[in-house]
Amino acid sequence: MSDEYVIEMRSIIKDFPGVRALNNVTFKVKKGEIHALCGENGAGKSTLMKILSGVYPYGTYEGDIVVDGEVKRFNNTRDSENAGIAIIYQELTLVKYMTVGENIYLGNEPIKNGIIDWNKVYADAAKLLKELHININPRTKVMNLGVGMQQMVEIAKALSKNAKILILDEPTSALTEAETELLFKILLDLKQRGVTCIYISHKLDEIFHIADTVTVLRDGSTVCTDCVADMTEDKIITAMVGRELTEQFPRVEHTAKDVVMEIRNYTVYDPDIPDKKLIDNVSFEIRRGEILGLAGLMGAGRTELASSIFGGFNARREGEVYINGEKVDIKTPIDAINNGIAYLSEDRKRYGLVLLMDIAENIALPNYGKISRFSVIDNNKKIKYANSYVKELNIKTPSITQKAANLSGGNQQKVVIAKWLMSEPKVLILDEPTRGIDVGAKHEIYNIMNKLVDQGVAIVMISSELPEILGMSDRILVMHEGKFTGEFNHKEADQEIIMRAATGGK
Amino acid sequence: MTDKSKRINIDARSYTMILALVAIWVIFTALTGGGFLTPRNLSNLIRQMSITAILAIGMVLVMVAGHIDLSVGSVAGFTGALAAIMQVNYGWSTPMTIIVTLGVGLLIGLWQGFWIAYQGVPAFITTLSSMLVFRGAILLVTKGVTISPLSDSFKLVGQGYISPSISIILGIVGGILYLIFEMRSRQAKMKYGIDVSGWNAGIMRIIGVLLLISLFVGIMISYEGIPIPVLIVLGLVIVMTFIANNTTFGRYVYAIGGNREAAAYSGVNIKKTNMTIFLIMGLLSALAGIVLTSRLNAATTSAGTGFEMDAIASAIIGGTSTLGGVGTVPGAIIGALVMASIDNGMSLMNIDYSILTIVKGLVLVLAVWMDVSTKKRTV
Numbered sequence: 049m050s051d052e053y054v055i056e057m058r059s060i061i062k063d064f065p066g067v068r069a070l071n072n073v074t075f076k077v078k079k080g081e082i083h084a085l086c087g088e089n090g091a092g093k094s095t096l097m098k099i100l101s102g103v104y105p106y107g108t109y110e111g112d113i114v115v116d117g118e119v120k121r122f123n124n125t126r127d128s129e130n131a132g133i134a135i136i137y138q139e140l141t142l143v144k145y146m147t148v149g150e151n152i153y154l155g156n157e158p159i160k161n162g163i164i165d166w167n168k169v170y171a172d173a174a175k176l177l178k179e180l181h182i183n184i185n186p187r188t189k190v191m192n193l194g195v196g197m198q199q200m201v202e203i204a205k206a207l208s209k210n211a212k213i214l215i216l217d218e219p220t221s222a223l224t225e226a227e228t229e230l231l232f233k234i235l236l237d238l239k240q241r242g243v244t245c246i247y248i249s250h251k252l253d254e255i256f257h258i259a260d261t262v263t264v265l266r267d268g269s270t271v272c273t274d275c276v277a278d279m280t281e282d283k284i285i286t287a288m289v290g291r292e293l294t295e296q297f298p299r300v301e302h303t304a305k306d307v308v309m310e311i312r313n314y315t316v317y318d319p320d321i322p323d324k325k326l327i328d329n330v331s332f333e334i335r336r337g338e339i340l341g342l343a344g345l346m347g348a349g350r351t352e353l354a355s356s357i358f359g360g361f362n363a364r365r366e367g368e369v370y371i372n373g374e375k376v377d378i379k380t381p382i383d384a385i386n387n388g389i390a391y392l393s394e395d396r397k398r399y400g401l402v403l404l405m406d407i408a409e410n411i412a413l414p415n416y417g418k419i420s421r422f423s424v425i426d427n428n429k430k431i432k433y434a435n436s437y438v439k440e441l442n443i444k445t446p447s448i449t450q451k452a453a454n455l456s457g458g459n460q461q462k463v464v465i466a467k468w469l470m471s472e473p474k475v476l477i478l479d480e481p482t483r484g485i486d487v488g489a490k491h492e493i494y495n496i497m498n499k500l501v502d503q504g505v506a507i508v509m510i511s512s513e514l515p516e517i518l519g520m521s522d523r524i525l526v527m528h529e530g531k532f533t534g535e536f537n538h539k540e541a542d543q544e545i546i547m548r549a550a551t552g553g554k
Numbered sequence: 555m556t557d558k559s560k561r562i563n564i565d566a567r568s569y570t571m572i573l574a575l576v577a578i579w580v581i582f583t584a585l586t587g588g589g590f591l592t593p594r595n596l597s598n599l600i601r602q603m604s605i606t607a608i609l610a611i612g613m614v615l616v617m618v619a620g621h622i623d624l625s626v627g628s629v630a631g632f633t634g635a636l637a638a639i640m641q642v643n644y645g646w647s648t649p650m651t652i653i654v655t656l657g658v659g660l661l662i663g664l665w666q667g668f669w670i671a672y673q674g675v676p677a678f679i680t681t682l683s684s685m686l687v688f689r690g691a692i693l694l695v696t697k698g699v700t701i702s703p704l705s706d707s708f709k710l711v712g713q714g715y716i717s718p719s720i721s722i723i724l725g726i727v728g729g730i731l732y733l734i735f736e737m738r739s740r741q742a743k744m745k746y747g748i749d750v751s752g753w754n755a756g757i758m759r760i761i762g763v764l765l766l767i768s769l770f771v772g773i774m775i776s777y778e779g780i781p782i783p784v785l786i787v788l789g790l791v792i793v794m795t796f797i798a799n800n801t802t803f804g805r806y807v808y809a810i811g812g813n814r815e816a817a818a819y820s821g822v823n824i825k826k827t828n829m830t831i832f833l834i835m836g837l838l839s840a841l842a843g844i845v846l847t848s849r850l851n852a853a854t855t856s857a858g859t860g861f862e863m864d865a866i867a868s869a870i871i872g873g874t875s876t877l878g879g880v881g882t883v884p885g886a887i888i889g890a891l892v893m894a895s896i897d898n899g900m901s902l903m904n905i906d907y908s909i910l911t912i913v914k915g916l917v918l919v920l921a922v923w924m925d926v927s928t929k930k931r932t933v
């Protein structure tokens with residue numbers, strides 16, 4: 049690591065209609081370091097990186113970008129790539145139906161005699177993957193890879209363009225722990241090779257794990273840039289939210305009441321492989337006024353279980369579902385919603401939001417029954433509900449007519465939460481509810497969960513973050529390969545017990 | 555945020571298109587030495603536009619939901635032929651003919667909806683099939699000959715005018731209804747504590763709408779009065795805009811086109827919504843067929859050929875996205891006006907039909923290009 053800056057962004061100002069996303073941000077990155085970028089939802093992290101990578105071209109912002117001492121004007125992402133900058137977005141951008149090799153060299157295909165030299169594509173891809181210690185065949189189709197591996201392919205793709213500066217926007221939010229480990233190994237390895245890395249994350253422990261320096265943004269301005277060694281988690285949080293946050297998990301003792309939903313002998317089959325069971329004969333119940341935590345490793349089958357109960361998972365299933373003691377047949381999400389079940393999906397872009405629609409419409413979508421008569425919508429009620437949720441959840445937006453696409457990731461998540469709150473469910477299934485959400489907002493969401501439970505709602509919370517499971521659940525069920533391998537009261541559970549159950553050990 | 559729900563929902567592309575429309579009108583007025591801008595010609599222009607407009611209104615729904623309907627021309631031709639047969643061969647009364655023809659349109663919609671919504675056959679394929687099927691069916695039912703003439707009352711639908719005095723009354727009633735509507739929506743907002751400040755913007759809008767109504771009625775009564783097919787289109791625009799913006803069905807259409815999976819997870823009944831879309835499209839196609847037969851005073855074997863392209867082009871020029879999720883009914887009307895103005899202006903100038911077709915084709919690309927390039931600048 050040297051003392052010269054590879055990147056200096058000076059006095060950057062970026063306006064969107066009605067919002068100043070960045071207000072005079074200065075951001076300096078030293079050569080060869082791993083530089084973490086932190087801040088609340090909507091603080092401007094992604095926007096700053098999009099400016100650096102040419103997504104927002106020169107002229108749409110104010111201020112200077114200096115790379116290696118030279119002022120740069122990027123007109124598009126290709127210009128920034130040529131300057132050695134590569135960005136990996138939170139939403140992966142690989143072409144599913146193409147192979148790993150094709151994806152890595154997409155747009156950069158080696159040409160021989162006017163045609164693509166496929167041998168070189170695959171040979172080079174194999175070499176690149178090997179250097180990164182990634183064990184995949186470049187001829188595999190991307191759709192057959194997990195999210196973690198796809199992320200690795202993205203990194204390989206960035207490096208194939210000789211990137212000297214790698215930007216990762218919330219890379220681990222969809223990764224398993226093992227995948228995260230692998231990613232860190234690769235990043236540290238790249239650091240050895242002199243690659244500079246800018247790392248955005250809401251997971252503070254990760255920052256302490258790998259970053260050298262951290263910059264905190266708040267409301268579009270730089271709060272501080274410090275050596276990670278000089279920082280503590282509390283200091284970062286205080287810098288982010290502008291006040292101290294006492295406890296991370298506001299635990300409230302709930303008293304579970306009568307059973308609202310009961311699942312008996314539930315089996316879900318793989319949609320592609322007819323005989324494979326994703327969920328194998330599970331039974332459980334959920335009571336009014338409790339938070340049931342569903343723990344497990346990614347891929348254990350929790351999402352499949354939840355979306356299948358909700359009627360959204362298109363695969364054969366067996367078993368019975370009882371609501372308030374009555375057997376119900378839930379074929380589609382419509383049936384589920386009518387029976388008072390709400391399901392917040394882990395994939396908000398795919399299942400949660402209509403990005404082209406505004407905040408008010410997204411919140412209203414499952415709830416039109418409530419604000420319409422004879423199918424005619426009362427738009428004033430819609431506006432009123434939307435305004436009250438924007439306030440309650442502190443959604444950062446200039447107005448409720450802002451398109452969901454224009455919100456920051458965390459604020460999009462809050463919109464999805466709002467839409468299910470409005471449906472006033474009896475059973476609320478939350479699948480990774482705090483994914484991509486900053487610490488302050490997490491706290492707000494936990495408070496809301498507690499409030500709902502006090503009002504008699506039953507909450508099922510699927511989470512891959514053990515502290516969250518331990519901090520919020522009243523009862524914890526652990527799933528491993530489609531079966532429950534443990535049930536604990538929150539008082540008797542700790543990380544170790546749960547991890548043992550989650551990995552199938554006894 | 556306050557007046558979003560009540561603003562006539564016209565997006566950026568439509569604004570560009572209104573400017574383009576004005577430009578086209580100015581050019582044609584200059585080139586025809588004023589012949590273009592006479593009340594008589596304007597009246598003809600919007601009358602000619604009405605069939606495309608009726609189809610384009612339905613096409614907006616279809617395309618916003620992410621589908622396409624290639625069969626509307628054939629279906630209009632077929633239902634128009636049936637109407638002619640009912641009148642000419644069987645001597646049915648005009649109301650009876652219209653009701654039965656609209657019923658046939660609904661049945662055709664049911665047929666298409668069955669395949670698209672419930673059997674999962676893509677709309678492109680289903681309607682391509684129907685395009686052929688009903689083109690053949692026209693030949694079958696007409697036995698390849700032109701059927702005419704129709705009764706006087708039936709001809710009114712496509713050729714008639716509302717007399718100038720009644721046109722004025724209609725204009726005044728329309729204006730008053732609009733004022734009442736504005737007042738009530740303001741009251742409703744206040745009841746909910748929604749900010750209604752900025753009377754200025756509201757007053758400007760009200761004055762604008764009232765001026766537009768007066769201008770329209772003024773031009774129409776300078777000729778023969780409001781053409782009946784134009785009145786039909788106006789009614790449809792109001793009803794369909796309301797459906798699109800203020801009913802659950804309408805919002806579901808946009809949600810399905812915007813993100814089908816998210817819509818499904820939000821409890822939107824996708825099959826039922828898609829079925830309804832095609833029922834409406836079938837109904838509107840039959841209505842277009844009736845107006846067409848009435849205007850021509852005959853059913854011909856080639857009736858409706860190419861109408862689907864005009865309807866699709868109008869919707870697209872008016873801001874409807876080919877990818878679904880975006881589009882407005884008033885936008886499509888503006889699109890239809892652009893197409894009809896080019897048609898009308900060039901034929902006034904006696905320009906050959908071949909050139910006219912080429913120009914119309916180019917305008918489509920140009921319109922979308924203008925939109926794409928203005929969007930780029932405002933990122």
Ligand SMILES: Nc1ncnc2c1ncn2[C@@H]1O[C@H](COP(=O)(O)OP(=O)(O)OP(=O)(O)O)[C@@H](O)[C@H]1O
Binds near residue numbers: 068089091093453454
């Ligand atoms: N295309 C856009 N149009 C309008 N406003 C936008 C657009 N993109 C971002 N914004 C706004 O700019 C601000 C900063 O957003 P940004 O995505 O950079 O936040 P972030 O720090 O990455 O947050 P998160 O942690 O939630 O991902 C937010 O208020 C957001 O609503």
Ligand SMILES: [Mg+2]
Binds near residue numbers: 095457
């Ligand atoms: Mg972000």
